[in-house]
Amino acid sequence: MLIQLQDQLNSKLSFLKSSKLLIAISGGLDSVVLTHLCCKLGLNVALAHCNFNLRGKESDADEDFVLQLAEDLDLEVFIESFETKLFAEDEKISIQMAARVLRYQWFAELTEQLHFEYILTAHHADDNLETFLINLTRGTGLDGLLGIPAVNNNVVRPLLSFTREDIETYARAHKLEWREDSSNISTKYLRNKLRHDVIPILKEINPQLLQNFAKTQLFLNRTKCIVDDKIAEVIPKVIKPIDDYTFSLNISEIKNLGHPKAYLYELLKDFGFTEWQDVFALLDAQSGKYVQSHSHRLIKDRTCLLLSEIQNNKSHIITILESDKVVNTPFGALLINDVDAITETDKSVIYIDKDRVKFPLTIRKWEKGDVFYPLGMTGKKKLSKYFKDEKYSLLDKENAWLLCSEDNIVWVIGKRADNRFKVTENTKQILKVELK
Missing domain, CATH: 3.40.50.620 (HUPs)
Structure with missing residues (x-):
């Protein structure tokens, strides 16, 4: 030995x-x-x-x-x-x-x-x-x-x-x-x-049980190599990264494969799912349906399945002081500067009347019951209704972050500013907030 x-x-x-x-x-x-x-x-x-x-x-x-x-x-x-x-x-x-x-x-x-x-x-x-x-x-x-x-x-x-x-x-x-x-x-x-x-x-x-079993495992491992090679070929056609935590699986590409359920199992087996019939059913389910493991969630979103890592940051709140110029967040960095005029318009940039906000500002996840006044519209709107109108997926809603002044929403970050804080002809101080 x-x-x-x-x-x-x-x-x-x-x-x-x-x-x-x-x-x-x-x-x-x-x-x-x-x-x-x-x-x-x-x-x-x-x-x-x-x-x-x-x-x-x-x-x-x-x-x-x-x-x-x-x-x-x-x-x-x-x-x-x-x-x-x-x-x-x-x-x-x-x-x-x-x-x-x-x-x-x-x-x-x-x-x-x-x-x-x-x-x-x-x-x-x-x-x-x-x-x-x-x-x-x-x-x-x-x-x-x-x-x-x-x-x-x-x-x-x-x-x-x-x-x-x-x-x-x-x-x-x-x-x-x-x-x-x-x-x-x-x-x-x-x-x-x-x-x-x-x-x-x-x-x-069979006295040769262990020896024969070793041969069987050798053959199975060789088969596994073939399967792995084929999955490596399929992955670029089926899976696209969205961000560090989320991937999109193209449903039509999966269905075009010879055995869609077998491929879906091989693609997702390392993410903790156990209810495989529910996973397979998502291919033909309504948008919004999902299956969850201890670490990941798989959501049907129209023509794709969204695979995301479950993030435990629902109650995470970031504070912004008036002296802060750069604030790092889970979704990027916010650059905050006093400016003299509006020079560019983009969903990643807002200009607000500095005198209308109260520091410290906060960044938080959206909550049920949140209401804001969308820029360009009259009146208020429930955030849940805004998400529905904008065709947010469940994952989009979970990843939505808000810039707030006290209890008021200033910006659905990267999407829509609030009308109450817009720059007007009476504005004396303009604050530019940019998402990088």
Whole structure:
């Protein structure tokens, strides 16, 4: 096993030999073997152990074991204790998901603060098969059948080509000690049920199960490369950027593709959507209909779908002092200057009677019930009615910003000024506000 891992380091994982590495160690068989192998190969490693406080004294004993192992191998070790159950309740997620989130958040902090280049985990071939079967039973696309990647950003899994049997044989041959996690025995978790009840039967039916599974994943990954190449060809025809947070997907171009739903899934799968039938239905839905994930929203807007990142800035207010000349905002910079006359007219520029505004001015998002007096019209108008008349999409409305004096709207920024603050023949001081 040591020779095989050495060969992998020389051929596929050579970048590890000169890197500062952090091993995620539980104290169990797999991570203990990984640690010993890395030490024998002379890699620059330190250990990181998470105490999730889920098994009482057993969790504390795991921590003590890792501390002793680090001392025996003369390795630096980091220990972090988590209130996992409380975190799971607060975030309304499962214990397993909570542990995963906490673990990788802490690893990310360690790598950033202490400049570790890669995190090593001890996932192996049996873990890979279990993950494949879990995804298969839950329903998944091609990505879910590809298993665990050997390299995923800065997370590397050097043992992925070895079986659990390989690892156990190595540990016994070298008289290694490790900790057994009692929760791994329980079959109330799907992974354990597959490990103890399902996979042994599959191996009995076909002793070459893991080898054949590795071939299947190789073929699936090759298919994935073909899919990725085709999607790369399609993207420039279908997707156009609108701003840093928003993209437009051309519906007619999508429908002209051979399998529109399949393409739409591949284009949007990385944005957190789960209700795929609702996503597909947007192709023929009325304008204004939308589907939302935890991070993005997809809106039907006449001939396109607008994909936007959800921004948490509804209550964000920017204050402008009378002395300010340049004000940076989420949508650009406002240049504010006293001028003697009106020299240019453009939607990105307004001229206002300075004596009619009261500083500090504010910039904010629009709110339900907002009313203004559109320049060039008589009387007032609800902002919601203005948006409707101007055919604003839902996204346009959410991204509308207002320049205000006290509670009065001075400018729907970049669109329409308010009549109450316009320059007249009686104006003594002209204030120019320009959006860049």
